[in-house]
Amino acid sequence: MRRVIAAQRMQNVTFSASQAVIRRARELRRQGVDVIDFGTKGATPKHALDEAARMLSTPEASAYTDVRGLPALRAAIVRKLARDNGLSADSDTEILVTLGGKEGVFTALLALVDRGDEVLIEDPGWLAFEPMVRLAGATPVPVPLDETRGFRFDLDRLAASITPRTKVFILCNPHNPGGRVLSRAELEQVAALAERRDLIVIADEAYEHFVYDGRRFVSLATIDGMRERTVTVQTVSKIFNMFGWRVGWAMADKRLLEPMLAVHSHSVTCPTSFAQAGAAAVLDGSVCEDDRPIPEVVARYQAQRDAIVRGLRAIPGVSCVLPEGAYFVFANVSRFGLSSAALSAQLLETAHVATTPGSAFGALGEGHLRLVFNSPVAEIERGVARLGEALGRFGVRA
Numbered sequence: 001m002r003r004v005i006a007a008q009r010m011q012n013v014t015f016s017a018s019q020a021v022i023r024r025a026r027e028l029r030r031q032g033v034d035v036i037d038f039g040t041k042g043a044t045p046k047h048a049l050d051e052a053a054r055m056l057s058t059p060e061a062s063a064y065t066d067v068r069g070l071p072a073l074r075a076a077i078v079r080k081l082a083r084d085n086g087l088s089a090d091s092d093t094e095i096l097v098t099l100g101g102k103e104g105v106f107t108a109l110l111a112l113v114d115r116g117d118e119v120l121i122e123d124p125g126w127l128a129f130e131p132m133v134r135l136a137g138a139t140p141v142p143v144p145l146d147e148t149r150g151f152r153f154d155l156d157r158l159a160a161s162i163t164p165r166t167k168v169f170i171l172c173n174p175h176n177p178g179g180r181v182l183s184r185a186e187l188e189q190v191a192a193l194a195e196r197r198d199l200i201v202i203a204d205e206a207y208e209h210f211v212y213d214g215r216r217f218v219s220l221a222t223i224d225g226m227r228e229r230t231v232t233v234q235t236v237s238k239i240f241n242m243f244g245w246r247v248g249w250a251m252a253d254k255r256l257l258e259p260m261l262a263v264h265s266h267s268v269t270c271p272t273s274f275a276q277a278g279a280a281a282v283l284d285g286s287v288c289e290d291d292r293p294i295p296e297v298v299a300r301y302q303a304q305r306d307a308i309v310r311g312l313r314a315i316p317g318v319s320c321v322l323p324e325g326a327y328f329v330f331a332n333v334s335r336f337g338l339s340s341a342a343l344s345a346q347l348l349e350t351a352h353v354a355t356t357p358g359s360a361f362g363a364l365g366e367g368h369l370r371l372v373f374n375s376p377v378a379e380i381e382r383g384v385a386r387l388g389e390a391l392g393r394f395g396v397r398a
Contacts (some may be wrong), residue, residue, distance in 0.1 A: 003068035013131045017360035018370075021344070025354045036383035037354035038308065040375040041241045042290030042297070045282050048242065054277035065270045068261065069097025069249070073280040077249050080283045084208070085219040087232070093254045096261055099271050101206045101235035102128060102246035107169065107267070108202050108231045109136040110236060113167055120169040122153065123362035124330065126176045126204070130362070133170075137324055141166070142362055147332070150321050151178030159197075168200045171220065172209040177330045177361050177370040179323020181211050184218045191223040200256070202231045206248075207326040209239040209294055212302040215324060221251070228253045231260075236279045238268050238327075239297070241289040247271050247279040303325055304373040304380055311384030312371075317396035327373050330358065332365030337397045344369055352388035353383055 020097040025035045055061045068074060074091040080086040089095055098104040105128075113119060115137040121129045123142035133140040143161050158169075169338060171190065174181045182190070194201055211217045221230040233335040235248035250260060270276075288294045305322075308329055312318050317335040333343060340357035347353045347369075358368030 004021055007217050009135060009137065011132055017127055018356045019236055021348065021354050024348060028348070028352065029056060032318075033352055035348070035352045035354055036375075036386060038372045038375045038380055038381065038383055039354075040107060042135060042292070044245075044289065045285060045287055045291055047285055048245075048278035048282045051281035052274040055277040061274050063273065065097075065268055065273050065276060067180070067265045068092070068095065069270065070273070070280060071102070071275045072099055073247075073283075074249075076280040076283040077251070081232075081251060085232075086222050087219060087227075087251065089251050090254075090370040094251055094257055096250045096252075096257055097265060097271055097276060098233075098248045098264065098286065099246045099268050100235045100237055100243075101204065102237075103246075103264075103268065104233040104248050104250040105129070105204060106132045106136070106235060106308075107203055107260050107346065108252075108256075109133060109168070109262050109312035110234070110267075112140040112256065116165060117167040118163060118165045120199075121362075122170070122172060122175070124151070124368070125170075125362055126172050127360040129170050129172075138167075139165075142364075144364055145180075147178075147321060147364075150324065151175055151180040151330070152182075152186075155193065158190075159193055162193075162197050162199070166197070166199065168202060169194065170202045170204065172204040172206075173220070174210060174217070174325030175359060176204075176207065176326055177326070177328045177356075177365070177368075179326050179328055179330065180322065181215050181217065181325035183215075184223070187218055187220050189225050190220065191226045194229060195225045198247060200231065202228050202233065204233050204308040206233070206235050206238055207227045207381055208234060209288075209298060210301060210327055211298070211325040211388050212305060213324070217325070228255075231256055236282055238286045239294060240282045242275075242279065242282070245272075245275040245278060273390065281388075298347075301373070301374075304375065304377055305329070307377045307380045308371065308373040308384060311381060311388070315388040315391055317391065329371050330361075330365075332367060332371050333369050333391070335396045336391060336394045338394065340366055340368055343394075347387065347390055351386050353390065355385045 344357040358365035
């Protein structure tokens with residue numbers, strides 16, 4: 001019998017670091033350990049649960065939906081895009097319902113890039129982008145982000161990263177893990193460069209609702225010239241606390257969406273029918289997690305952000321940028337003299353505080369830990385106090 005050997009493309013692809021932390025935290029909890037991961041969220045909206053349960057009682061729940069997604073959900077997505085993002089779309093030819101936003105990004109890459117193509121990714125950037133690019137057969141090209149400027153990229157350095165083989169730029173906005181939110185003026189600069197160098201942009205907008213301090217979120221596809229060259233990826237996972245429902249969508253011009261639809265039809269067919277029904281209900285509703293209005297929940301997240309940043313900055317040796325959006329803080333812990341992977345592991349095993357090592361987010365993520373701030377302020381303060389006590393035992397290097 002032939003030995004089982006992984007495909008060549010798997011040489012630089014490993015298991016997700018964030019999922020590894022989640023798995024270990026669950027194991028510890030099953031052993032009775034009190035693990036703090038700052039991830040306690042409010043309940044999924046009741047009308048999503050009700051609509052999913054209603055569909056479960058019908059014959060349609062057991063059938064495949066349209067490969068593009070339930071017609072009712074695609075119609076709700078079109079209304080949502082017009083209402084929240086200022087975008088118009090055809091529900092039949094420009095919307096694809098996906099297994100979360102993650103599948104939307106991966107399907108776009110599989111459909112749009114070839115071996116030998118290059119894809120620009122941010123460094124630090126979301127930890128799944130680089131493996132996705134490699135699995136699609138293309139070459140990831142990191143674009144350095146400047147921590148001193150709130151994890152923004154220098155446009156000249158972005159332009160210098162483009163070669164004749166560059167086809168796609170993946171832009172995460174609001175940014176995971178750094179929390180940056182690009183202004184319309186900044187997006188216009190990205191758009192001008194994309195048009196000049198003929199790039200397709202995959203815009204990961206999973207955290208679109210989470211913007212703070214009076215900022216306004218702007219979808220890249222609303223910028224002149226970008227509608228036809230942008231794949232916009234969004235999801236119900238975050239603001240509605242529907243992570244496990246695995247429902248997201250991609251919106252793109254028909255010429256970009258058609259090859260994505262073909263990939264999707266051969267890989268997943270469609271997301272779960274009753275999960276799609278629940279997603280349609282929340283998109284047409286006026287509340288998010290805990291059945292509360294979105295502005296109220298976002299204001300709560302801003303208070304949680306302030307609490308975690310205040311607490312982290314009070315720990316000797318720790319510094320962090322104030323996130324403008326999303327719900328992550330990317331804390332600089334380089335002064336403790338350990339790799340981010342080693343430090344993250346020790347904090348989980350000894351202090352029972354779950355963080356994700358910054359090295360998972362790219363070379364420039366080393367020396368950082370990513371923490372979420374989904375939890376109520378009291379839980380955040382308890383976790384940061386535990387974190388500070390543990391870090392105090394490591395000692396700060398000059």
